[in-house]
């Protein structure tokens with residue numbers, strides 16, 4: 001949660017809580033009880049009127065990636081994607097409003113991965129072992145075009161990392177509002193033998209777009 005928040009700001013997490021504790025039929029009461037426990041522990045201040053303030057400082061951001069968090073996944077590309085999304089979730093902040101935390105959207109969210117609970121800005125994480133070229137692989141084509149015409153595309157967080165060293169080296173952001181329809185090309189639908197047969201992704205051409213530097217070039221000396 002952000003540094004200060006209201007009870008209803010927790011609503012976006014309720015689906016996650018219900019998935020994690022399917023047998024708990026009183027998630028709402030459990031959340032309130034947990035807030036009281038956190039207050040008694042000195043981690044949370046009650047400001048009155050359903051407003052709260054976190055009293056525990058957020059840990060420093062780090063460029064170290066923990067691949068162990070995705071070790072249970074079978075495909076190497078999925079492991080990398082989940083490890084980098086987890087890194088972004090734990091280490092990034094909202095550069096649009098300065099809120100120190102972002103929350104992870106459900107894995108099936110079509111266009112975005114992270115949400116700022118304070119200003120509702122959305123972010124999509126793209127990661128690459130090495131350097132990005134002039135194009136990135138986008139999400140499902142149609143939902144993305146819908147968000148483009150509604151002018152609600154998320155910002156794209158382009159994370160370049162080195163898998164050998166488990167380090168994020170560079171992170172630039174492209175604002176969703178910079179993308180135009182001519183930059184988005186549909187890809188061939190997945191073949192009928194694929195798990196998601198007929199699913200159509202897209203390619204986003206990013207050449208020449210302004211990029212916001214979030215993590216500067218970082219060089220790790222070889223041991």
Ligand SMILES: [Zn+2]
Pocket residue numbers: 094095096097098099116117118119120121
């Ligand atoms: Zn924000």
